[in-house]
Every structure is written in structure tokens, then in C-alpha cells.
Amino acid sequence: MPDEEDELRTELAKRLRQLRADAALSGAAAGERAGISQPMVSRWERGRNVPDPQQVASYAAALGARDDERDVLVGLAARLDEVREQNIPARVVLSRGAADFQRRVGRLEQGAARIRTFTPTVVPGLLQTKEYARAVFGAGGFIVGDDLSDAVNARLARQRLLDKVTSRQFTLLMTEGALRWMALSPAAMVRQLDRIAETADLPQVAVGVIEWTTAVEVFPMHGWDLYDDTAAVVGTETATGLITDTRDLLHYRQLFDRLEALASKGDALTSALARLRFEYASLR
Structure with a gap:
């Protein structure tokens, strides 16, 4: 109430x-x-x-x-x-408090046994380096000063969950386009790629990249995070929505499964990251 x-x-x-x-x-x-x-x-x-x-x-x-x-x-x-x-509406609630929302997402992650993330244009938040996260939150100059630092630190705090040995499972998908979007200097992008490769070695984390040479028949318009089968966080240009409607959750679950089938993992992921790393290193 x-x-x-x-x-x-x-x-x-x-x-x-x-x-x-x-x-x-x-x-x-x-x-x-x-x-x-x-x-x-x-x-x-x-x-x-x-x-x-x-x-x-x-x-x-x-x-x-x-x-x-x-x-x-x-x-x-x-x-x-x-x-x-x-008091959160069943379909969507908009939030412009970046740090507060990061902490709310952190609580969702702590309470979930399975976390699935897809991002078409950026590196997933749980994989971002500090400098990458700062670039994302600081884009456009809308979040500055202490609010910017608070948002970045709240995102990095969420990442500590990846290192805890539990039954919790993470599946983090992105497109090759997201990794080619040069949000930072080439040297900083190399560090970002290294961070992804290191995290992919964790036993409870599955990382996948949909390479640009992969033929697709699915066209997601935005990214999202799924927490078990109970909630999804969907990002838009101006705000972020929390979805709990069962019909919407089923749609995002099925779409995620189709995208996961397209993603390179394991040795194929290692090769893709090494290729991108070499290309960024050559730009220095």
C-alpha cells in the first residue's frame, strides 16, 4: 500500500x-x-x-x-x-535512480538460482570492467559526480556474486557487435575482453558471443536479464523496467533460448575473444 x-x-x-x-x-x-x-x-x-x-x-x-x-x-x-x-506494477516500473536500481537488481540476483542475460549492444553489466561501467553510466552526462561513482560501485558490487561457489548459475550472452562497439580506447577494450575471458573460466558462469558470421532469424530490439522464471529486467533508452507478468516472461525465456543456441561458447568463444583482442591490440 x-x-x-x-x-x-x-x-x-x-x-x-x-x-x-x-x-x-x-x-x-x-x-x-x-x-x-x-x-x-x-x-x-x-x-x-x-x-x-x-x-x-x-x-x-x-x-x-x-x-x-x-x-x-x-x-x-x-x-x-x-x-x-x-508496489511494483506487474508489467513494468521505470527507475531513474541508477545506484538504487543496481542494488535492487543485486538483491534479485542474490535470490535467484539461475540468471540469464542478453545484451545486443553493450557488455553485460556483470562482465564490465570499472572503466567500461563508468563509460556506460556516464554517457550523455546525465549521471555525474557522486551519483556516477555510486552507480559504478553498485554495479561492481554485484559482480562479487560471480566469485562465490554456490549452485547459482549464470548464462551471459552478447553479440559480437557489442564487443566491437569501441566504448573505450583500444587498450581499455583489450582489458575488457580479458575480463570476459577470465570470467568465462568460472565453473558457475557460461558466457556466449553471437559472432557476426552466424546466420540469424531472430531480431531482439533490446537487452534483458531473467531471474529464474519470476522476473525480468528490461533496459530501454530512458529507463529500466521490472517485468513479472507471466506472459512476458515466457516470451523472453523462449527468445533467450533461441539466442543461446546461436552463441559461441567454450573453445569457440576463446577463439572469438582472441581474434577481437588481436584486432584491438593492432589499433594501439
Whole structure:
């Protein structure tokens, strides 16, 4: 219920303000102690940004909150997370908060057993180097300064999931065109290709590239991420949509299967990446 969300947001902001007041700290001092910026403290206390439960727990501990105070704050943040998820429309919700959305996607990934990604024009986010991610988020100059750094760091934080040895499986597909889109210098693109090759060696990760010489009969207009059979994140030019409608999910699942059948993996992938690496290296 939207009313409950507003009430929870207001209550959490009020209690965070009181926590800092009880600690007799300025916003800058509280931020320094907790390892966040003063503007972020201010946004939390005004309810403009909402910290997740883990951030609330760390902040409360840094400001010396009692265990019972911390538990109340974390409980509010956790309930607010639940309500916000419930308020997402079944088909699509648009989001322009890049870092917040990255963290939301991270939570989807942590809760999924199988993650499938297709990107026609960019390297998948879970495979991007820091410099590539910065170029993507910074394109057009719409995300700058701390917001840009926050978005990049949130994306890189998601990548740590790839290194965890679990039963979770990743299938990450892209076109050769995405790798030929020279978003960075040739040397930086070589580093990006090396990052993809290294990740492809992980046992829980399957990476595929649809080479330009592969004949196709499918024409996807955009990229997407599938989380089990319960949700899909679809990127558009101006925003990002979260889809949970069963009909749409079936469509994206079937389309993904067709694309995966076209992709080069294993030794064929290694050869394709080596070929592209050689071509970029020759441009230096």
C-alpha cells in the first residue's frame, strides 16, 4: 500500500535523525564515522533516499545505537523494502535512480538460482570492467559526480556474486557487435575482453558471443536479464523496467533460448575473444 510506504519512509527518516541527535553528531561527523557522505546522511534523514537493512545496521552500529534501537531501525528498513517490492506494477516500473536500481537488481540476483542475460549492444553489466561501467553510466552526462561513482560501485558490487561457489548459475550472452562497439580506447577494450575471458573460466558462469558470421532469424530490439522464471529486467533508452507478468516472461525465456543456441561458447568463444583482442591490440 502506498500509504504504508510513505508512513514507513517518514518513520525511518525520523528515527535516523533522532539517532544522530542522540549521538550528538553533525551530519558530516556521522557520515565520516559511518563511511558515507554528509549529503547521503541528509537524504536518508529527509526520506529522499532509503537505505537498505544492511546499510541501516552498519550506520546504527557506527553511531553507537543500542541493540534494541538497531533492531527497530533494521526492521523498519526491511519492511519498507518489502512494501516497495509489493508496489511494483506487474508489467513494468521505470527507475531513474541508477545506484538504487543496481542494488535492487543485486538483491534479485542474490535470490535467484539461475540468471540469464542478453545484451545486443553493450557488455553485460556483470562482465564490465570499472572503466567500461563508468563509460556506460556516464554517457550523455546525465549521471555525474557522486551519483556516477555510486552507480559504478553498485554495479561492481554485484559482480562479487560471480566469485562465490554456490549452485547459482549464470548464462551471459552478447553479440559480437557489442564487443566491437569501441566504448573505450583500444587498450581499455583489450582489458575488457580479458575480463570476459577470465570470467568465462568460472565453473558457475557460461558466457556466449553471437559472432557476426552466424546466420540469424531472430531480431531482439533490446537487452534483458531473467531471474529464474519470476522476473525480468528490461533496459530501454530512458529507463529500466521490472517485468513479472507471466506472459512476458515466457516470451523472453523462449527468445533467450533461441539466442543461446546461436552463441559461441567454450573453445569457440576463446577463439572469438582472441581474434577481437588481436584486432584491438593492432589499433594501439
